[in-house]
Amino acid sequence: QGRLVESGGGLVQAGGSLRLSCTTSGGIRGIETMGWHRQIPGQQRESVALITSIMRSGGRGITTYADSVKGRFTISRENAGNTVHLDMNSLKPEDTGVYYCFAYAMSSAGGWGDYWGQGTQVTVSS
Numbered sequence: 001q002g003r004l005v006e007s008g009g010g011l012v013q014a015g016g017s018l019r020l021s022c023t024t025s026g027g028i029r030g031i032e033t034m035g036w037h038r039q040i041p042g043q044q045r046e047s048v049a050l051i052t053s054i055m056r057s058g059g060r061g062i063t064t065y066a067d068s069v070k071g072r073f074t075i076s077r078e079n080a081g082n083t084v085h086l087d088m089n090s091l092k093p094e095d096t097g098v099y100y101c102f103a104y105a106m107s108s109a110g111g112w113g114d115y116w117g118q119g120t121q122v123t124v125s126s
Helices: none
Strands: 004-008 010-013 018-024 028-039 046-051 063-065 073-078 083-088 097-107 112-116 120-125
Touching: 004 097, 004 120, 018 028, 018 097, 018 120, 028 073, 028 083, 046 073, 046 083, 063 073, 083 097
Parallel strands: 010 120
Antiparallel strands: 004 018, 018 083, 028 046, 028 097, 046 063, 073 083, 097 112, 097 120
């Protein structure tokens, strides 16, 4: 069964930067959309950034961002579209939470569905 493996995250001071990365681990044949959601304490999980297949928009994919992160976070894909990065700059304490990698992809069995990573903690100190 396909999995998403995350790396990055950690503790950083306000104004600092972090990079999150996520790649597939077998069982996934094709990925349409990848992205990151986050769970902030006391709030519902929200979409932070998404990127479509790199076959769209000149090989870079179409990106969407939550209003709260526009201009500070950048999402990108590489490795034939199987790896997604989230570069987070000018981090704020309110960005603190658990960040989950997401993919809408086709399994090796041929069915499409949602895949989630295990989550990685991002903590921004003031």
